[in-house]
Amino acid sequence: MSRLLVLTTRDLAIGYRLAGAATVEVGSAAQTAATLEELLAGEDGVIAVHAPYFDALPRPLRRRLDALRVPLVVPLPAGTATEAAGDRRQRLLELLRQAIGYEITFGEERTTP
Known part of the structure; x- marks a missing residue:
C-alpha cells in the first residue's frame, strides 16, 4: 500500500501526525x-x-537510495529559519526530479517593485 512515511525527530513527529502522516521517530x-x-523491503510509497x-x-x-524507484526516499527540509530560500528551492527541484524522473527548470523569478 502506497503511503507517506516520515522519519523525523521526536519534537517534529507530533506535527506530522497531526497532519495525518505516518511517522517513525529517529534520534x-x-x-x-x-x-x-x-x-526498504516493505514500503512502496514515499519515505x-x-x-x-x-x-x-x-x-x-x-x-x-538514489537508484531506487520504489520507495522514493527524499529529504524533508528542516524548515529552520537559517535555511536559505535558495536551499529550499534547490531541495524542492530535487524532489520534483526524483518524483518524475527528470529535472524541471523555471524561468527567472522576477519581483515587481
Whole structure:
C-alpha cells in the first residue's frame, strides 16, 4: 500500500501526525540508516527523512537510495529559519526530479517593485 512515511525527530513527529502522516521517530543519522534498511523491503510509497539526518547518511546508502524507484526516499527540509530560500528551492527541484524522473527548470523569478 502506497503511503507517506516520515522519519523525523521526536519534537517534529507530533506535527506530522497531526497532519495525518505516518511517522517513525529517529534520534540520529545512524538510527535513521538502520530504520531505512528495515523499511526498504516493505514500503512502496514515499519515505521523507528529516534533512539533517538524510544529509548525514553513509554515502553507499545514499547511492542505493538514489537508484531506487520504489520507495522514493527524499529529504524533508528542516524548515529552520537559517535555511536559505535558495536551499529550499534547490531541495524542492530535487524532489520534483526524483518524483518524475527528470529535472524541471523555471524561468527567472522576477519581483515587481
